[in-house]
Structure formats: structure tokens, C-alpha cells
Amino acid sequence: MAAGPTPVDPFILRQLSAETEVRARLLHAEASTADGAPTELMTMVEQAVDGLRDELVAASHDLAANPEVAFEEHRSSAALADLVEAHGIGVTRGAHGLPTALRAEVGSTEAGMATIAILSEYDALPDIGHGCGHNIIASAGLGAFLALASLGDQLGGRVVWLGTPAEEGGSGKELMALDGAFADVGAAIMVHPFTYDLADSVFLGRRQLRATFTGIPSHASAQPFMGRNALDAVNLTYTGVGLHRQQMPPTDRVHCVVTDGGQRPNVIPERAELLFYVRSEYPQSLKILSQRIADIAEGAALMTGCAVELHWDESPPYLPLRTNGPLAKLWNSRYGGRGRDMLPAGVVSGTFAGSTDFGNVSYRLPGLHAMVKITDPEKSLHTREFAAAAVTETADQVVLDSAFALAAVALDYLSDAELRRSVAADFDQAGGVLDVPSYFR
Secondary structure, eight states: OOSSOOOOOTHHHHHHHHHHHHHHHHOOOOOOOOOOSOHHHHHHHHHHHHHTHHHHHHHHHHHHHSOOBTTOOHHHHHHHHHHHHHTTOOOEETGGGOTTOEEEEEEOOOTTOOEEEEEEEOOBBTTTBSTTOHHHHHHHHHHHHHHHHTTGGGSOSEEEEEEEOOTTTSOHHHHHHHTTTTTTOSEEEEEEEESSOBSSOOOOEEEEEEEEEEOBOOBTTTOGGGOBOHHHHHHHHHHHHHHHGGGSOTTEEEEEEEEEOOSOTTBOOSEEEEEEEEEESSHHHHHHHHHHHHHHHHHHHHHHTOEEEEEEOSSOOBOOOOOOHHHHHHHHHHHHTTTOOOBOTTSSOGGGOOOOTHHHHHTTSOEEEEEEEOSOTTSOSSSHHHHHHTTSHHHHHHHHHHHHHHHHHHHHHHHOHHHHHHHHHHHHHTTOOOOHHHHTO
């Protein structure tokens, strides 16, 4: 018997990486042609970020050393709020109904002025810590906000900084949105650490399904014929989903765990349960896949004579990511201007796709969720290796470059009315606002 699991051959990662390199040599990320902000203001922002270097790196390392999971980010949010207040800016703690959410604003409060939001995440993963690099997201977003705050009345609009809890499964941004966090915002921007630099990447929508089967208990040896086996229903559901994978398009994902399989082998299980994550690249295909999984569970219940209750979305669902084209081009220009090798959409395989609650934001208003490289492609998100990569000198420089680029994109947006119109037009052309709360009902 093997001493441990069979090692995983990383061939496919190496192959995808090689294919990405080939495409990257042939294609180039498109830069923005917008006028954007005046050069003198951009220089001031760059100098402000440089002046924040020590504080931002310290904040990133502090978060990494003290990881807190979704909705429990009390120390993390307090530390970030303290830093904002140390710069003389007021912070709303417990913003938008969430105890660990934050909100701060700078700039003009005059009606009709342009407003952009910069977002920071800071929740970590159980046992892994910041294996998604949220310490970088938090410090970069905050750095951009503080740099813009230094412009004072030259800002030309309003900047909202939002500390958003519970991206890892809790849908914190959706909960904040339901409380009006984005009601007066024209666009929202943030960064996320990754293994490539790109402004437009694939993120899948995601729903949760808890399928609870109820049968009839009976003695598994003496009177099995008097029972209805809920674990059989779980088994058939799991198998049915596995068989359905042949018909699933490559943009879909389904994965699940058994959260209850009965208590004792000599009692036919009266209750058994599966928890699914159901993912797809488009809102409509996510809806279609959801119905298919529900049909399989109900069919398994019928075959075994059990009842089934389907509980969808204990936390609000995540929509796929919709990237705003003009904002992405701005990012290519501003982050690329820091010596970064920007890749266009489609160069990096969608195989690497996860999910983010920023997808919900991107269907409410124009959004940018830029990916920033901190390590090599063989180090996967949600691993201890990626968590370690998030506190290296390379990652520290990414914090600073990202803080500048976020501030630069925000300043371009506030300074250029024609750019704002193109951002809004791109959003409308992509389908406009989708009513997230009612979409899956």
C-alpha cells in the first residue's frame, strides 16, 4: 500500500504555461487612447505612493501574519481603519451592515460629480492563511485611496474606498451592494494577485446547493426492506452528476462534498446530504446548469423513494466577471507603464478560472478586476506556497505598482468626461445592469 497519495504530475500546468507564452508572443494588450488625467496630477500621485511605501508594505505583511477568515476579520479591518484615520480621514466601521466592512470617502460631495470606488479584500483561508493574496489586495487598494486623498481639492470628483469582507465564500460585496454600497458609484476597481499580469480574465459565476435527502431508517441487516436509504440517494446524485460531465461545456464546473452520510453502518441512513458548488462562465449558462443539477438530485430521490430538499445559495450567488473594456485598456497603460508585461484577454487559459463576488459588482456598474503577477504559474492560488509568495520582495513591489495603477485609473476616470462616457457605453453594450437578487429566482 502506498505511503501517501499518488503524486500529481504537473505536466498540464507546464503545457498550459508553454501555450500561454506562445500566445503572448503573438498578441499584445491594447493600451488606452483616452486623454486621462493631467501629467502633473499623475506625477503627484506617483510621488504620494512612493511616500506610502513603508506603510503599505507593513500593512501587507501584518495582514499576512495575522490571517482572519470570512466575517471574522476584526483585527484586519481595525488595522486598516486605523491606518486611514492616521492620515486624517474618517472611516465608517461596520459599514453597510457588516461588522468588518469599511467605508471612507475623499473628494467633492457636490451633486453630479463623478465617483469611483476602490475595493480592498482582507479575508483569508482556513489553515492556509492568505493563499489568495488578499493582504496585497487590501494594501494596494488602500494605498491608491490614500494617494488620491493627498490631491485634496485637485481630485476633480469623489473616491470611495470600500473594505469588503468575506470574498472567500461569504459574498460580502453582494451583501454590501444590497445595502446600497454602490448606489452612487460610477465605476469600481480592484486588483487580485495571480501568476500573470492581465486586466481581463475569466472568473466563473458560482452558486451553492445543499441537497438534503430524507429516507426511512431501519435495521440494515434484520429488516433492510423496511427502509429507504438516504445515502443511496446521495450516491446516485453524485454518480449522476459525474455522468452528466460528458455533456457539460468546458466553461462549466461542478464539485461537491458529502456533509452527512449517516451515523452507523447497521442503521439505514434516514438523512444524508451533499453540498455543491455549481459554476459557469455566463449568467444564463449558470442558470441552465443549476436546473440540471437540481433535476439529477430530484431523480435520485425518486429512484430511492426518499424526499429531497434543495437549498440554494445560503450566501448570495456569485455572478461571472464582466470586465469593462475602456477600464481594462487604462489598466494596461498605467500598470504596463510600471514595466509590467501585460497580456490581453484570451492568452491565459480559462482553465485557471475561479469565482469572485466582484462579479456581482461588475453586473451592477462598470468594473475592473485586474490580475497582478506575484509568482510563477506553477504556484497555484489557495495554497501555502502562494501565501508565502504574497510576502516576498516581488509581492511588495506589486503592492506599490498596483497602488499607483489603481490611483492612476481612478484619476483618469475622474478627469476625463469622454472616458467616462465610453466606460458607460461599454457597460450598456455588454448588457447593462442585471438585477442580481432576482436573477436566479
